[in-house]
Amino acid sequence: MMMVYSPIYMEFAIREAAKGHYLSRPNPSVGAVVVENFTKIVGWGHSQAYGQDHAEVVALKMARDHAQGAALYVTLEPCCHYGKTPPCTKVIIDAGIKTVYIAMLDPNPLVSGKGVEELKKHGIKVAVGYMAEEVQKQLEYYLHFVNKNRPFVIMKNAISIDGKIAASNGESKWITNEKARQDGRLLRTEVSAIITGIGTVLADDPMLNIREGDLEVLETTADKSTIKSPLRVVLDPHLKTPLDYQIVKTAKTYPTIIVASNTHIDNENKVEQLQNMGVEIVLLPSDTNGIDLEALLSFLAERKITAVLVECGAKLSSSFLKAKLVDKIYYYVSPKILGGNYSVYSHLDVGSIDNAIELETTSIKDIEGDIRIEMYVKKNN
Amino acid sequence: MMMVYSPIYMEFAIREAAKGHYLSRPNPSVGAVVVENFTKIVGWGHSQAYGQDHAEVVALKMARDHAQGAALYVTLEPCCHYGKTPPCTKVIIDAGIKTVYIAMLDPNPLVSGKGVEELKKHGIKVAVGYMAEEVQKQLEYYLHFVNKNRPFVIMKNAISIDGKIAASNGESKWITNEKARQDGRLLRTEVSAIITGIGTVLADDPMLNIREGDLEVLETTADKSTIKSPLRVVLDPHLKTPLDYQIVKTAKTYPTIIVASNTHIDNENKVEQLQNMGVEIVLLPSDTNGIDLEALLSFLAERKITAVLVECGAKLSSSFLKAKLVDKIYYYVSPKILGGNYSVYSHLDVGSIDNAIELETTSIKDIEGDIRIEMYVKKNN
Numbered sequence: 167m168m169m170v171y172s173p174i175y176m177e178f179a180i181r182e183a184a185k186g187h188y189l190s191r192p193n194p195s196v197g198a199v200v201v202e203n204f205t206k207i208v209g210w211g212h213s214q215a216y217g218q219d220h221a222e223v224v225a226l227k228m229a230r231d232h233a234q235g236a237a238l239y240v241t242l243e244p245c246c247h248y249g250k251t252p253p254c255t256k257v258i259i260d261a262g263i264k265t266v267y268i269a270m271l272d273p274n275p276l277v278s279g280k281g282v283e284e285l286k287k288h289g290i291k292v293a294v295g296y297m298a299e300e301v302q303k304q305l306e307y308y309l310h311f312v313n314k315n316r317p318f319v320i321m322k323n324a325i326s327i328d329g330k331i332a333a334s335n336g337e338s339k340w341i342t343n344e345k346a347r348q349d350g351r352l353l354r355t356e357v358s359a360i361i362t363g364i365g366t367v368l369a370d371d372p373m374l375n376i377r378e379g380d381l382e383v384l385e386t387t388a389d390k391s392t393i394k395s396p397l398r399v400v401l402d403p404h405l406k407t408p409l410d411y412q413i414v415k416t417a418k419t420y421p422t423i424i425v426a427s428n429t430h431i432d433n434e435n436k437v438e439q440l441q442n443m444g445v446e447i448v449l450l451p452s453d454t455n456g457i458d459l460e461a462l463l464s465f466l467a468e469r470k471i472t473a474v475l476v477e478c479g480a481k482l483s484s485s486f487l488k489a490k491l492v493d494k495i496y497y498y499v500s501p502k503i504l505g506g507n508y509s510v511y512s513h514l515d516v517g518s519i520d521n522a523i524e525l526e527t528t529s530i531k532d533i534e535g536d537i538r539i540e541m542y543v544k545k546n547n
Numbered sequence: 548m549m550m551v552y553s554p555i556y557m558e559f560a561i562r563e564a565a566k567g568h569y570l571s572r573p574n575p576s577v578g579a580v581v582v583e584n585f586t587k588i589v590g591w592g593h594s595q596a597y598g599q600d601h602a603e604v605v606a607l608k609m610a611r612d613h614a615q616g617a618a619l620y621v622t623l624e625p626c627c628h629y630g631k632t633p634p635c636t637k638v639i640i641d642a643g644i645k646t647v648y649i650a651m652l653d654p655n656p657l658v659s660g661k662g663v664e665e666l667k668k669h670g671i672k673v674a675v676g677y678m679a680e681e682v683q684k685q686l687e688y689y690l691h692f693v694n695k696n697r698p699f700v701i702m703k704n705a706i707s708i709d710g711k712i713a714a715s716n717g718e719s720k721w722i723t724n725e726k727a728r729q730d731g732r733l734l735r736t737e738v739s740a741i742i743t744g745i746g747t748v749l750a751d752d753p754m755l756n757i758r759e760g761d762l763e764v765l766e767t768t769a770d771k772s773t774i775k776s777p778l779r780v781v782l783d784p785h786l787k788t789p790l791d792y793q794i795v796k797t798a799k800t801y802p803t804i805i806v807a808s809n810t811h812i813d814n815e816n817k818v819e820q821l822q823n824m825g826v827e828i829v830l831l832p833s834d835t836n837g838i839d840l841e842a843l844l845s846f847l848a849e850r851k852i853t854a855v856l857v858e859c860g861a862k863l864s865s866s867f868l869k870a871k872l873v874d875k876i877y878y879y880v881s882p883k884i885l886g887g888n889y890s891v892y893s894h895l896d897v898g899s900i901d902n903a904i905e906l907e908t909t910s911i912k913d914i915e916g917d918i919r920i921e922m923y924v925k926k927n928n
Contacts, residue, residue, distance in 0.1 A: 326903065327922070328890060328892050329890065329891070330710070333900045333902070334897075335898055337899055339900075487884065497708065501908045501922050502903035503868065503897065504900070505865070505890075505895030510710070511886050515715045515885075516714060517715055519714045519721070519883075521714070523884035527913070537911065537920070539708070
């Protein structure tokens, strides 16, 4: 059997993968296509919900007998271990697939090359490394999570053009326009948890959920009905969150964790009241700057949270940068000047230009006069 | 004689006008085209150096006898008064032009409709209002100068993405990349004067001139050899500028004014030394915030300076904004985070969001990873 690769099938598989974007978390959304005689697509699919069929299985089920002797295109190395589902390699072998084209290896140590080996051992021809850049981008959060064993951290800030998040009278509602704020809220669909600080909770009494109305304007090929509001995580060392605030009152609808300091907690009564209202209380180490953010991300990684969105004020934003834990920043900039002292990262000071936190701008978008700048952190000494 | 307008000739005239961009100051650069029998361009031209031929005269000289019975396209209403040159209306009438198409009236009270009247009085058919928006943009500085009787004020700021102009150790060299700084220096070609403060002079010992090397990358259809370094204006209430600084040492090559306070000046010896080195000393009112900026712009308007570039630190930038005298801002933003307290407008505080200085973004340009944002001031209460 000749091996003849065609990018059109891998592109098809990548488009399939996009459809499972909100569905498969914490697993990556993979796409798979079964091709008979180089020309005929006889099956396709993407990752289903966590614990259900992987992309390969969906595609092979659709292909039925046509899988015999066919080629499989898949965006990530098939798994070879028993997890929530049987190994995909077994399903591929049993289906009689003769050739497998893989965009990229899965860095997950349980797979990482072993999936390819298993297929080869059964006489299947395997080739790896097609459109890997696209897939790396598509699986950015998952790959970061697996490689660094902590969630990918996205930070959102809304500022005036001179870098302020509030006027000197404390007003911060609103600096950016409604459309920009909606765009910012839609970032919540990208993550499994939102992190905020007690300062923001006390100031704004926010809901931090995904609003149905917002979803109407979300552009995606994925099934929107699979989008769930992320876990809400409030960093509140001294358990100051009032019981009658939105975040507590809605905790039975939207999963909510309040992270308190393991050394400052002394109000057992408050703990119990919050727990009764559906809030999960987690204790983590803290110092004068607040909760230990590395410990926080390790805790969230254990919960299989692959990406988080940080939505907070100047203090916690500064802390995340100081802890070198920010991977990507979405900056919503409104062309107005406020002056005053409420700088976006007012608790941060790198000292010298050489020591600046260096970012790379990857997109700039006009949102009805406001500007959205997407940036990756490239250097944070 | 029928009147049949064609936009291709007005476009031609606008392109001609662009060629005189650096040449005609403080006069606007106008373009003119003579068209015979609706179809044949027999003459064209743009404004020459101040005091020399206007565009209409250049075009009509080229057209010679062909101007008889022809149409004239001109981007601004022809002048009808004796200034440095005879009135263009007279030249047009004498040449036998039968039809004149004018993009827009000249708001200069010496002309303003009177040019049109004069032509009509001599039996010439005149129509006004073609591609006026393009011409308004092209003559933006001149129109502002005539309408408001003060120069158009462009401010340039180079900042980190969090709105800082220096790290906390005071370093400001360099936040933006070389290409962005060059782009910023080229703004000097747009103006007849640069304004800076004594703080910037003492900190950076700048030249504030136009560099020949920079001009190589300047994109323009105008004759670059007509570009002159602008007048340098230093706001120095107490005459602190050291005699051995660049700005003083080169004052015989590049015209330089030091503006001191009329109430603080007491060092006659320093005045004389500076004057001997070629610096012009001008005294203007001042208060604790520095030189009165309205008085400064009135003084520069008298000198027929139609546009100025403000290149300075946080204090003077803030003062110009507080005085509501900024028309346009060029923001050079580098995607790096500095933190600390050196905010771009640190001496400004609008108090509330409603009271923000509102800007309108008109262009966003990537300069090798840095971002140039061009903004107009829309509201400054």
